[in-house]
Every structure is written in structure tokens, then in C-alpha cells.
Amino acid sequence: MSGINDFAFKMATVNGTGSASANSLLMQAIFRMGIPVTGKNIFPSNIQGLPTFYEVRVSKDGYTARPQFVDLVVALNPSTYAKDIATVRPGGYLVYDSSWPLDAELEREGITILGIPFGRMCVDTFVGDRDRTLLRNIVYAGALAALLEIDMDIIGQMLIEKFSKKKKLLESNNTAIRLGYDYAKEHFACPLPFHLEKMDATGDSILIDGNTAAGLGAVYAGATVGAWYPITPSTSLMEAFRMFCERYRVEPETGLHKYCIIQAEDELSAAGIVIGAGWAGARAFTNTSGPGISLMQEFIGLAYYTEIPAVFYDIQRTGPATGMPTRTQQCDLMSLAYASHGDTKHIVLFPCSPEECFYIGTTAFDLAERFQTPVFVASDLDIGMNDWMCKRLVWDDSYQPDRGKVLDAAALEQVKKFSRYLDVDGDGIAARTLPGVHPNGAYFVRGSGHDKHGAYTEDSDAYQEVVDRLTRKFATAATVVPAPEFHLQPNAHVAIVSLGSCHTAVLEAIDRLREQGIVADYMRIKAFPFNSSVREFIDAHDAVFVVEQNRDAQLRSLLAIETGVPRDNMTPVLDYGGMPLTANVVVTAVTNHLANHFAQVPA
């Protein structure tokens, strides 16, 4: 149960009132105390006035998945009081704004209610509506600092860093922090039974969100052209790319940019720009979400069939249609794997954390150029927009991009007749040329039927020869894409297969299952197509659970289609309500299934 450095708390506020900065202040302060911490921002698809939540989990053991229960709720949004109170675990605490009385109906047995007059204190202390609203958040941060024993020196230092150039703001924020802190100290027994104690477990870590890390990764991978259309939750990826380009890619002497970002008129155009740039030889990418992927379908097929490298970051959100744009899901797995009309298959990468979003940049661009094909990075809102605790990023300065088979001017000088789609090496990958390099390299890219020379064809054999080679190319890709990550234990009873942002919850679930006597092996899929070890792992286990965040068990379907394992040999564990996965979902599903299974066995 909850205790020192092992608990969760939640802020329930109204969006557009400035609570985000107070929440990240709290999380970062805990992180700087050396305690593993993670934050999930559960926000509405709206700019101002709707309920928003921020959940912080503190875990001395380093678990970073979303918690099942919270120990304390700071309820500052009367419209969600009833629900917020219901989420407090028995024995937990509720902090509310006692400037206004709490409806007696809302009182609940078994929890402790702490009233703090945030609103009234702000009205008494600060001038103007804006300050009174914004600083109310800092006041609750101060109260939490007292209740949870957050190091006030660290908070003070962070405020100095943040407002070093705005003295007045620094003053008012310091006042606000003290208001909350002093009130809590004076009126309650601080700290609460669960609270913080300094540790030394975050020294080698950073707090970063996946979109920032992915944008940084694209800079490091040498991407020069980024094209996009704004869509939640992917927007911050291109914003990060721009921010890092402004930092690292501006010629100091001239102020000119070694990058070109194009905000396109729609996702179709963004895909076209990326494909045009890839054809011309640049490392180019777009970032989007499910609806954008739907719009890009035609272009994806063109790039697949004409064999042009392009990288697509899909920050998945809850579908279908507009769905819930600010909620997470892993719902585009099928639509990415087989995107576009006709026979198409694509390389898809599944990062499990912001850290991997950074490193996957080079993997994605290398694979796209090596296999001359679209490559998808299937991230999601949870990874993309939440701050995760990750290992400090490092870069290998010896890295050189894999540009694949590209004939340069010297090579083309020796070529008599260039055939664009000729498989010389038997790996399914033909050499390509870039426009403008040499007259001998010129060829005509066509989405229409073409033969191995790139010439127009309506001949069955010539057409099939090309699409069959694409199949061989895909088979080669299966041996090169990142292999699964295995977590094996002696005498495992069951196996879990999962991917992406489920990872942290699955790892935690495996620990909790072991405490219950259930030993689970775990395979985290890192890429599509699946390499041969995927099937071997599934075949080696009798009870296989496939954990994913969509309704239709899309990963299980892909596994069945591509490996030949019968679908019903794999038990789906599905969580698709839009919230980041909790370990509890996995533990419950596995234990229930095993209980039911054994119940059916005749005595």
C-alpha cells in the first residue's frame, strides 16, 4: 500500500486557468529530490473552461505506469467534485477550496477532507482577476509541498530559474507558495502518512515528453525537410523540431536555415511534400495522427510502389473519426501496417517511451532510405505529450546515416542503361538515383504499372515481377528491423506480448503477477514486419496474452495474419477507454483468465 515515496495524487482543475505550470513545478521538484516520478496530463479537447486532470505518481521502485488509485485529490473544479471524490482510495485525502462550502452530499466516509480557502486567500492577497486565478495554482502547490514534504528549497530554486528575468512574477509566486505552505502547516498534521523523502534514484534521468524527444531525434538523424498539418496530439513534435533547428541549424554568419519546415494546407499535401523531398534525396518526415494517416493513404501507396523513402510519425489518439483527440490509444496498427489501396505493407516501429522516440529517429530514416519505402513510427498521445522519466539521452558521434543504394555521379558515369527497379543483389532492393546528379541516372517515376526498368507496362508478367520483388524486399526488412525485446524468467507459466506505451504497465504487472505466484515471460514487439523470433516465442508458450490499447485486438490480428499462429491461441487483453494503461488491467485479465481456464478443467 501507499507509503513513503510510493503514492499518487491528482489535481482536478479547469483547463485554461494555468494549472499546467503548477503541476509541472510539483513533478519536477519531486524529480529533483531524486525520487522516481511520472505525470499524466488528462486534458480536454478544448482551450478554456472544461475539466482537466493531472496525475502524479511517485514510485521508489521506479514504476512509471498510470496508477490504479490516487491517495490524494486536489479538487478545484466544483463541476467534477463528485467524480473526483470517488477516485480517492479508501483512507485517502481530498483537498478542496473551502472558500465555498462543500455540498454535504459530497462528503464521503473513509476519506479525510482538507479544506483550504485558496480562492479567498488569493482575493485577499493578490490584485486583479488574472493573478488571482493563475496564482491559485501556485497556492495549492505550496499546500502540497507542506502535506507531502516537498523540498521548499528546490521549489524556491525552480521559481528563480523560471522567473529570473521577471522579478515581479518571482515575488508573487513566492508569496503564493508560502500562502499554501503556511496554511497547511498551521491547520493540518503535516506531512501526511504518505509523503516524500529524498532519494538518489534520478541522477542519470531526465523528464521529457516523446514528441520533444522525437523532434530532437529527427534533427540528430539529419532530417532537413519537415511537412505537416497541425493535429493533436502530434503538433508538438514539429514544434520541437523547429525549436531544435533554430538552436542547431541556423548558420551563424548568415542566419540562414539548414532546414525547411512547411506547414501544408492539409495532410495530403504534407505527405506529398515529404515524398517529393525524399525523391529529391532529403531526409524528410511528417507528423500526424490517425485522421491524417487516413488522408495520406493514396500518397503512401505511391511511395510504396515507386519506392521513395519517407518517415511518418503517427502520434495515435482515440478514434474512429474525430474520436477523443486528447485521449490515447494504439488504434492505428492495422491501418499503418497495410496503409493504402492495393497490396501494400509497411515498416512500422513501436517506440515504448520518449527515450526510444529519440533513438528511433536514426532507425526510421535509415530503414526508409535503405528500403526506399515509407516508414511509420507509431507513437501515441501518452508517450508523445506526457513527461516521462527517461535515461539521459546520449549520442554516438560515430553514427553515419545509411543512405541505402544510391548511385552517385561517379557510379552513373559507368552505367550504360539505368534500370530503376532491377534487383541486382537478390535482396529485393534496387539502386536508386537522385535527380540532378547525372544524365545517366534519369528515369521516370510513375505510380502506374511499371516494369523493372521503370517503363510503363500493362503486361502481367512484368507487373508481377516488380510487386513480387517488393515482397522479397519486405522479407529482407523483417530481418533488419529492430528485434523484439524479451523479458524471460525461469519456469514461466504464461507469456505476454505487447508493444509501445503498454510497456511500463506490463513490466509492473509482471512483478505483481509474480507476487501472486504467476510467472510470465514477456515479449515487447518493436517493429513490423515481425522477425522469426516473434513466432518462436509465441509457439514456445501455452498461454499467450496480447496486451494492447484498442478494441479490436489489432496487434493480435497482425500476429495471426503474419505469423500464422491461430488467432484464438492468443488471449487479447484490451484497454481502449483513452487513458494510459494501468498494471491492474493486465493483472486482472491474466488472473481472471487463468482462474476461468482452470475452473473448466474437470476435477
Added chain:
Amino acid sequence: MTSIAKPPVRHPGLQRNALGFTVRDYEGAMSTLCAGCGHDSVTAALVQSFWELSLPPHRAAKMSGIGCSSKTTAYFMKQSHGFNSVHGRMPSVTSGASAANRDLTYIGISGDGDSLSIGLGQLSHAIRRNVRMLYVIDNNGVYGLTKGQFSASADIGSTSKKGEANMQQPIDPVLLALTLGATFVARSFSGDKAQLVPILKAGLSHNGLALIDVISPCVTFNDHEGSTKSYKFTREHEVEISAADFVPLRREITAPDTESDVSVVAMHDGSTVRFRKTADSYDPTDREQAYAHVRACQLRHEVATGLLFIDESGQDMHAMANTVQRPLVDVPFADLCPGNAALQSLMARYR
């Protein structure tokens, strides 16, 4: 280029350009369009323009979408890279290619279906972006490959081959481009090579997107009595309101620019466009006048042709994006990757 396969014979007396190429060296594969198609004449004018400008074929990129017009990129400059993409999306592919390699000459060939229906948004935004490219619309008012449906450029009252009249308002690419702020807008007629070639050459030197709407009759589906995009109708209703000559930088200018009936616009690459005065003392550098004039012609059922508007002072996509002069594809990786030292100092911000 033509619908007749020509033998690969080169007449020894054929004139050669500065690169040593004959005009035949700028030709492409045999056209598979209908005999007499206006598009083949446009292709011939393009070939002539490239040859006259001594354009190195391998430094040009031929971009297109889908449709009869889009097929024509295969019929010229066989030594150039070509990209036949998807319907209505040539402008985005060209934008991306230009972003990556700004040094190539981009020649986009489109049609009225490709650019005014499915690709209207892409055309509009390529104009706003001002991608440096020649953008030719082979405009025949009809869908050829799907056999004769009206396109968005069909005039009200113009009849289809089956006799049905178009009721919907036409989209005029010239008026559209003028409205959207295009910096080079022209209209010509596939049957008027003498007018078309200098316009194409000027467009290839333009510092931005050069839009050329070419009335290019469809002999199979839209060349009958009652069509307003037929050879006959266009010949009878064409009014040249601006007459331009293009003078490349390297050619010696023989006629003095002080001639009273000539005005001169200097292109950013040092070449010039010389406008001969026409009856109405038309000013091709005045956007409002150009719009009013073209609109007035339209109301009189006249087809206004010529280089209708030019503004060499505009910023192209790269100027707006402030990109380096060197093509991004040529920037070495070492100049793109900040390295581990920079990463380690950045990491402090995420603590």
C-alpha cells in the same frame, strides 16, 4: 513528342544550342495522345523553349499528376527525371522536391481536372507558397481519359459532345492566380506557338511560381460546335492583350530598350521580358488592371492571352523560409547533426 514514331536519325545540319544539343535531344517518348491533341503542341513549344534556353536536361525535373496533360511529361526531355504522381497533387510533390533541392528547374504540367477540381487546393497553396516552378495547365474544359465529362473550367452554356450544356460557373485559373497573389500569370493557346514559346521561356526564368494557362483543345471530346474550348472558338475569340518577348541573359540585346513601343521587365537572373505595346496600353505589372482586363474580356466572351501579369519582386518559398543557398540535399551530415556535446548540455534543461 508527336503521335508518330520518328526514326532515330539526326539530320547533320540540325542547329545546335550552347550545350551542343539539337532540338531533337529535348524530345521524349512517343505521344500516346489522340492525333491533333492540343497538348502535343504545348509539348512541342516546351521542347523549343528548353532547347532555345540551352537547359541541361538532367538539371530539370518534370512533375505531373494524373490525366492526359500529366502524361505529356513523358513526351519531352527524356534525359530528365520525371515524377508522375497522384491526381491533383503534383504541387505538393514539387514543393517537397524544391525544398530538398532548390537548384533544379521544376516543370509542372497539369490540366484543368488535375488543377481546378481535385487539385484546386494544392494549386492555390503552391501559389501562396510561391514555389519556384513553371506551372503549365493544359486547359481543355473536359476530362479526356474518362471520356468527355465537363471539367471545372467549362464555360456556362458550353455543350458536351452529347449536347448537354454546362450550368456551373467556371473556375478561371488566371483570375484565381491573380487573386491569390501569383507573381507570374499568363494565358496562351496551344495553336499559337509564336506566343507560347517566349512566355514559357520567361516563366522558366521567373523567381517564383509561373502559372501559364494554355487553352489546349481536346480533339476527341471537346472540339465540336457549341464548345468554348474548341480550336475554332479559341481562334475566333482569342485577344492578345499583352505581347511579350523573352531575352535570355546570354543573348546580346540588339534592339534598344528605349523604343517607345516597348517596356522591359528585368528578371531576377538578369534576363529580360520585353513587352510590345498593345492597343489598350496594358500594364502587365499592375495586378488590379490585369484582373479587371481579363474579367472584362471574359464578359465579352473573349479569351485574353499573353503574359498578363508579372512581379519579379516577390519572395519565393525559400526566401520566405530563409533557407541556405546550397540545396539541402547537399548539406553534409556533419553540418546537420549537433553531436553528443551539444546533446549533453541540452540535457540539463530536462532535469
